[in-house]
Amino acid sequence: MNGNDRIAWFDMDGSLFDFDGHMRRSLLPLCSPDELKLLDKIGMWALEEAHPHIRARMSLIKAVPGWWRDMPPLESGFKVFRMAQSIGFDCRILTKGPKYSPIAWMEKVQCCQQYLGEEIDIAIVSSKGEIYGRVLYDDYPVYMKAWLQNRSRGLGIMPVTESNREFAHPNLIKYDG
Secondary structure, three states, X not given: OOHHHHEEEEOOEOOOEOHHHHHHXXXXXXXXXXXXXXHHHOOHHHHHHHOHHHHHHHHHHHOOOOOOOOOOEOHHHHHHHHHHHHOOOEEEXXXXXXXXXXXXXXXXXXXXXXXXXXXXXXXXXXXHXXXXXXXXXXOOHHHHHHHHHOOOOOEEEEEOOOOOOOOOOOOEEEEOO
């Protein structure tokens, strides 16, 4: 088994940490009554894509110092992380860095170190599809598809959310806790 076969990559936003819940709570005071209904109906990725004015609010929220650092953990993601460690995987963090928010890069590292310790390996990238390893745990279909496209023997594990329910791949396992 080579080194890459022992690596399990874990996404942050929506997989190990509660991006959607954190963003919903941050958006609540900024929404009209009609917009509040949207927050409960669709996931944050879809909301951001469908409503440019809400995307603009989300961008402002993500630029607030401390927002990324203070994302709460998702116990289900940490459960998968601990299981992977217990069977011998070298567990690392793989997260996409927002191009126009350097503070997010720093705070994502701080968030991971707070919950996983200062020794955790973290890769902040523009494209997850170029990173090698045996396993990727990620909630976002676009990133998972890009990663699996280059990994004929890779295993994708995806926590089930409203926005990824329909995504399927032969090398993908859906995890619902």
